[in-house]
Amino acid sequence: MRPVTLALPVLLIACSGNAPAAQEAATATAANPAATVLDKPFAQTVVADFDAPWAMTFLPDGSMLVTEKQGRILLVSADGKKREVVANVTVDSAGQGGLMDIVPAPDFATSQRVYFSYSSSQIEGQSGGKAVILARGRLRPDGGGKGGERLGEIEALFNGTPLVPGNGHYSGRIAFSPDGKYLFFTAGERQKFEPAQDPKATLGKVLRLTLDGKPAPGNPLAAQGFHPAVWSYGHRNLLGIAFDAQGNLWEQEMGPKGGDEVNLILPGKNYGWPRASNGSHYDGRDIPDHTPSDGFEAPKVSWNPVISPGGLMIYSGNLFPAWKGDAFIGGLSSQALIRVDLNGTNAAKGDQWDMGARIREVEQGPDGAIYVLEDGKDGSQGRLIKLTPRT
Incomplete structure (x- = not known):
């Protein structure tokens, strides 16, 4: 790209x-x-x-990187009193789109690399809609003699497929595996429902990638004809993902009218959306609740009424x-x-x-x-x- x-x-x-x-x-x-x-x-x-902030992360020196929805990445001092715009990223900020997550690389202390996500309709060699994009850059000295830092060498690494119209359910959360070798990336189903169950799509999925944004070797569903990046599927709008101290991968996602979820993410598992949910469609149509015999991985916790998890x-x-x-x-x-x-x-x-x-x-x-x-x-x-x- x-x-x-x-x-x-x-x-x-x-x-x-x-x-x-x-x-x-x-x-x-x-x-x-x-x-x-x-x-x-x-x-x-x-x-x-801040102005519509979306995500933040701490750097080793205690300073913070903060993303704002319209495309600004800010470097902020630990006490919040000093800030500097280190990048302005071109994003599609309509609806739920914009500049999203930001996380330093596992080897940030030496590489100075930072990974972030955003939504866009301008994707090289692809057309017909919008996508969530995983990108990275390098936080480096200004080079202009003015001091400070700049996020340079920005490159897009991966985007959700297929591209679809609309402005919702991009997701775009990032987590690194405890060993620092892999990157887990969430791609929402873009309010299109069935892509979450489509083995060829990366929408509605948790993805496991290399640090260069390629499908990681050994992903559990590749031999079954799935897109080689897929780690788990059947998700809706995945707006949080994190590893615990034991190496378990947890994820939370927004349900429809009810049914917000916290999931334990297991390789190759199907989490049911849109065929199972503890919520209902917004027009009142029922969705079958999760049951032990439905073949889907049920949430560990769900909410109805919703909490709208961030x-x-x-x-x-x-x-x-x-x-x-x-x-x-x-x-x-x-x-x-x-x-x-x-x-x-x-x-x-x-x-x-x-x-x-x-x-x-x-x-x-x-x-x-x-x-x-x-x-x-x-x-x-x-x-x-x-x-x-x-x-």
């Missing part, structure tokens, strides 16, 4: 789900009443404010020792921070705290603090907030 063109496109705010934006907002606003804790056990400190993080720090090993999820329509108890390969609902804003991303800081990234505009719930134990 050709190198990515850099520019600054127009901003549009994302919504979630497979209904039109207004319908989704109307049908997904009910917060899950179970396990809600009103008295938050953490203090909140606002670190910075980012996923598995906590490994020491500031909150009681939560070590648990999963944390940002809630969009639920405007919440959600904790899920992980116990080996099992999971159960934990706490749900009302945050008063749509939470797009959850990350762990170098000191074990929890950081949440709101989903709104600069000056209106687009803040990065640091959570520390209440004293």
Whole structure:
């Protein structure tokens, strides 16, 4: 693929789900009443404010990279007081599209490489719609004598196929295997349903790739005629993926009208969408619920009403020792921070705290603090907030 063109496109705010934006907002606003804790056990400190931020990641020196939906990648100091635009990526920001996830390479300390995802309608040699793209660049000195850093050598590595029209369910989350050899990438089914079950498509799938964006050798379904990048399939809109300390791969995804899920991702398994879901279609049509005999891998946890899950993080720090090993999820329509108890390969609902804003991303800081990234505009719930134990 050709190198990515850099520019600054127009901003549009994302919504979630497979209904039109207004319908989704109307049908997904009910917060899950179970396990809600009103008295938050953490203090909140606002670190910075952004314009429709989507994802963030920490670098070894404690600074942060933050993506904004319209295409900006910012390098932000640990205290949030200094920021610099290190790249403007050309994205298709209509609907749920835009600049998405960002994660440093496993060997970032030496390679300075950063991986990120975005949506685009400009894909070399392909036409007929839009796709989620996996890309990487190298964070390097400016070279112009002004100091600072720049994200250069940007190249597109992989895109979801087939290209389809529409502006939803791109997904685009990134996680590296614990050994640092492989990259796991989520490609949503683009609100088209059946691609999640199509063996030739990469839509509605968890993909396992090499660090150069090629299908990883030994993927479990290649010999059965699937696209060689597919690791698991039957997914909807996969907006979080992370490994725990034992090497288990966890994923969360948005269901339709109900049926948001946390899944333990196992190689070669079919997770059922759109043939099975604990939710229903937005027009009221039923979808068969997951059952032990349906042949599909059932979620470990599901929500109905929805929480509209955003980012996923598995906590490994020491500031909150009681939560070590648990999963944390940002809630969009639920405007919440959600904790899920992980116990080996099992999971159960934990706490749900009302945050008063749509939470797009959850990350762990170098000191074990929890950081949440709101989903709104600069000056209106687009803040990065640091959570520390209440004293």
